[in-house]
Amino acid sequence: MQIGPHLLPNRLFVAPMAGVTDRPFRQLCKRLGAGYAVSEMVTSRPELRDSLKTSRRLDHTGEVAPIAVQIAGTEPEMMAEAARYNIERGAQIIDINMGCPAKKVCNVWAGSALMQNESLALRIIDAVVAASAPHGVPVTLKMRTGWCQEQKNALQIARAAQDAGIAMVTVHGRTREQGYKGEAEYRTIAAVKAALQIPVVANGDIDSPEKAARVLRATGADAVMIGRAAQGRPWIFREIAHHLATGQAMDAPRTLQVRDWLLEHLQDHYSLYGERSGVRTARKHIGWAVHxxxxxxxxxxxxxxxxxxxxxxxxxxDYLSDLADAHERWPQAAAEPTTIEETLAA
Structure with missing residues (x-):
């Protein structure tokens, strides 16, 4: 699996999730089997670049390459400048957000709202590709199947994006109207894959090794991208890799092993966020794991x-050490993934 000049170790990707896929979480997922991870969405608005939140999202210290940064916005030149800004700070791949369904993003016509305005979407793609090309940085695109059931235009946008120089397309199998409700559909992803020569990634409702294998077969996709199912269960990537390689289920990890992963993740998390924010922002990660x-x-x-x-x-x-006394291996799967609204509010 390759994105521009970057050869990836496998075809298992971590989805960008606001408030979740910070550098410590991306590093944890990569350590546990993910071949690629995209940063949280970074705004293209220059007046917000100096905020503490944005500075943390741009911290790539010690991150395993390739470093991929997702940018969001509505103005082509501003998005081009955001690409240049992030490349100067270490980004090796730029991803354009046309998939986020959150109201606070769509209300300003960013994220998946751009799929309603194909002309603007393509001007943004052209501008970002032109800004990134001199640096040898590939540009990728993440989008949905369309704005609503009656307006599924992923195939048209994907074809135009490929012609404009996009290096890879990721499609979440829902419309913006669906949010994260209902079930993801994969026919649209299969159609996009059949029409394109560049890599296509399938995203949406992939929550087990068996489901990952089925989606790969059904769509012909080059890779799968996993988001909410990795919350509290980041080792899902190594489980999928094992299943794809052997056709067999992998034993649950040892409880003490999970304890060590989580404790190391917490130390990395604290180092990024500090004492006050660190203890608060870590609660959701702990909660997902133990719920x-x-x-x-x-x-x-x-x-x-x-x-x-x-x-x-x-x-x-203490809690996980005591748990290990009763359960040598992780006793059961993580809880149902949280909704995106709960994630954004955390």
Whole structure:
């Protein structure tokens, strides 16, 4: 699997998710089997670049290459400048966001709202590709099947994007109107793959190794992208890789192994966010991991009252060490993935 000059180790991708796929989480997923991960969405608006939130999203310290940054906006020249700005700060791949369904993004005609204005969408693609090409940086596109059931135009946009120089297209199998409700459909993704020569990535409702294999077969896609199913279960990538290679299910990880992964992730998380923000933003990651475990709901409630990173880290260590005494291997799958609205509000 290749994106421009970058040869990837496999075809298992981490989806960009606001408030989730920061550098520590991307690193964790890559360590546990993901071949590629895209950053949280970064705004193209220059007046917001100096905000603490944006500066953290642009922190790629120690990140495993290739470094992919997703940008969002509505003005071609501003998006081109955002591409140049991020390339100067280490981005090796630029991804254009035409898939986010969040109201606060679509209300300003960014994200998946751009699929309603194909002319503007293609002007943005042209501008970003032109800005990135002199640096040898490939540009990719993430989008949905369309704005609504009556307006599925992913195929038209994908063809035009390929002609404009886009290096890879990812399609989430829902319209913007669906949000994350209902079931993803893969016929549109299969049609896009059949029509294009560049790599096409399937996204949406891929929550198990078996489902990943079925989607790859049904769509002919070059790769799968996984988002919410990795929340609390980042080892899903190595499980999928094992299943694709052997056709067999992988044993659940040892509980002590999961404990060590989570504790190392927390240390990395704290180093990025600091004491005050670190303890608060880590709660969702811990909550996703423990929610469906024995005693997990009680532990989550207790953990949410902890106010220091040291105490939080110690509490997680104690809980998972005790869990390992009763369960040598991780006792059950993570809870149902949260909705995107819950993620954005976290």
């Amino acid at each position: 469906a475990l024995p005693g997990g709901a009680h532990f989550r409630a207790e953990m949410n009252r902890i106010e220091t990173t040291a105490d939080q880290w110690r509490a997680v260590d």
